[in-house]
Amino acid sequence: MKDLLRTEHLSREDVEILLGTASEFARNPLSKNTFLQNKTVAIYMTKPSTRTRLASESAVAHLGGHPIFLRGDDLQLGRGETIEDTGKIMSGFCDAIIIRTFKQADVDQLGLFSTVPVINGLTDQDHPTQLLADWVTIRENFGEDLTGRKFVYFGDGNNISHAWLIMGAIMGAHVVTATPAGKWAPDPKIVETARAIAAKSGATIEILHDPKVAATAASVLYTDVWISMGDSESDRDEKFSELAPFQINQELMDRAAPDAIFMHCLPAHRGEEVSVEIMDGPRSVIWRQALHRRTTIQALLYHLIKGDLKGN
Numbered sequence: 001m002k003d004l005l006r007t008e009h010l011s012r013e014d015v016e017i018l019l020g021t022a023s024e025f026a027r028n029p030l031s032k033n034t035f036l037q038n039k040t041v042a043i044y045m046t047k048p049s050t051r052t053r054l055a056s057e058s059a060v061a062h063l064g065g066h067p068i069f070l071r072g073d074d075l076q077l078g079r080g081e082t083i084e085d086t087g088k089i090m091s092g093f094c095d096a097i098i099i100r101t102f103k104q105a106d107v108d109q110l111g112l113f114s115t116v117p118v119i120n121g122l123t124d125q126d127h128p129t130q131l132l133a134d135w136v137t138i139r140e141n142f143g144e145d146l147t148g149r150k151f152v153y154f155g156d157g158n159n160i161s162h163a164w165l166i167m168g169a170i171m172g173a174h175v176v177t178a179t180p181a182g183k184w185a186p187d188p189k190i191v192e193t194a195r196a197i198a199a200k201s202g203a204t205i206e207i208l209h210d211p212k213v214a215a216t217a218a219s220v221l222y223t224d225v226w227i228s229m230g231d232s233e234s235d236r237d238e239k240f241s242e243l244a245p246f247q248i249n250q251e252l253m254d255r256a257a258p259d260a261i262f263m264h265c266l267p268a269h270r271g272e273e274v275s276v277e278i279m280d281g282p283r284s285v286i287w288r289q290a291l292h293r294r295t296t297i298q299a300l301l302y303h304l305i306k307g308d309l310k311g312n
Contacts, residue, residue: 001311003111003118004300006104007128007166008193011312012201015135015170018309021299022136022292029062029295032302036065039095041301045121046072046101047229051266052121052129055293056098062298068094072101087113096301117304119297124228125187127159129300130265131167133292134222137285141261142219149219149257152176154211154246155273156239157186160224160265165190165205169197170312174204178214180242185209211246215255221248222263223273240272249275253283261285 001009010018024031041060045053053069060067072078077086083106090097091114099107100121111118120128142149153164157179165186168175175194179185191207198205208214215221226243227236248262262274262284270276278284303309 001307001309002116002304003114003120004128004304004309005107005111005118005120006126007131007163007170008197009311010128010167010170011310012170012172014303014309014311015132015167017303018132018296018299019136019139021302022132022295023139025062025295025298026136026292029298032298033062033064035302035305036060036063036095039065040068040093041065041096041098042068042070042090042094043098043121044070044072044075044090044100047122049100049121051290051293052098052100055129055297056121059294059298059301062294063301065095083109084113086110087118088115091115096305098297117301119300119304121297123159125159125162125190126166127163127265128167129293129297130160131163132296132300133289134164134263134265135167135171136292136296137263137289138220140288141285142259146171146173146219150174150176150217151220151222152178152214152218153222153224154178154214154248154252155223155243156226156228157184158224158228160222161186162190164222165194166197169194169201169203169205172198172201172203174206176206176208176214176218178208178211178246180246181209182242184239184242211252212255215252218256219260220263221252221256221260221278222265223248224265225267225269226273243273247273247275248278250277253278263289266290
């Protein structure tokens with residue numbers, strides 16, 4: 001496995017390796033601080049970022065390497081150079097590439113034409129590095145035995161909801177997306193993929209449209225912003241009206257398991273997808289979750305470059 005282009009490309013064994021190493025990096029960030037000595041990693045982003053940029057640059061630095069940050073207008077892609085040519089050029093200068101962009105097809109193509117590992121730092125369809133960070137956080141709170149636990153995402157059927165279903169399926173977990181029916185629900189093709197993986201792993205995949213039912217006995221209540229980068233502002237009023245019942249607030253948290261935690265991939269809009277008392281309350285683990293963006297990208301760079309991951 002040269003690249004991590006999609007969450008679905010990971011095997012359960014791959015995830016276990018990555019979670020274990022990420023946990024080690026959380027305890028000792030500099031334990032492999034010569035691994036990327038005299039090496040460079042390109043970090044190419046056409047979407048603005050806080051966590052992905054900071055996590056990526058610090059992960060490279062903690063491994064002893066040099067991060068090269070590139071905005072969308074820093075390369076000749078904007079003037080018509082092909083992804084194929086760009087991937088070949090970047091491979092000659094760098095030892096890995098992290099890309100955060102809009103189209104999943106662009107990430108897939110960059111992986112195809114690059115000879116060095118390519119890591120998907122986010123697309124409109126998927127967000128594998130975020131889900132690895134989420135699962136390190138879940139393991140820290142609940143351990144490895146997740147029998148009887150239910151993990152629920154509330155809100156828009158976006159890239160996070162897609163990756164949530166796929167990763168939960170890989171891990172053999174009981175995962176739920178609670179979204180309005182219709183155009184704000186997850187992509188049916190992604191749901192089909194998650195269910196196919198679940199049929200082999202023993203996972204339970206649920207797509208629910210009643211937030212109260214979804215929250216009942218849940219161990220994780222997870223959400224994301226309701227308007228993401230690239231979403232049409234013309235849909236705002238309709239979307240917010242449809243999503244209002246899916247706000248994670250005290251009423252939903254009261255229905256959850258006694259040891260339930262609140263998770264959010266950030267950035268957050270308090271008073272929209274989550275109430276202030278939950279976002280900043282004692283059950284929120286969002287800052288630790290954000291830290292693990294670095295530990296998991298560090299683990300990905302380490303194991304992809306070494307060739308340790310096999311894929312599914």
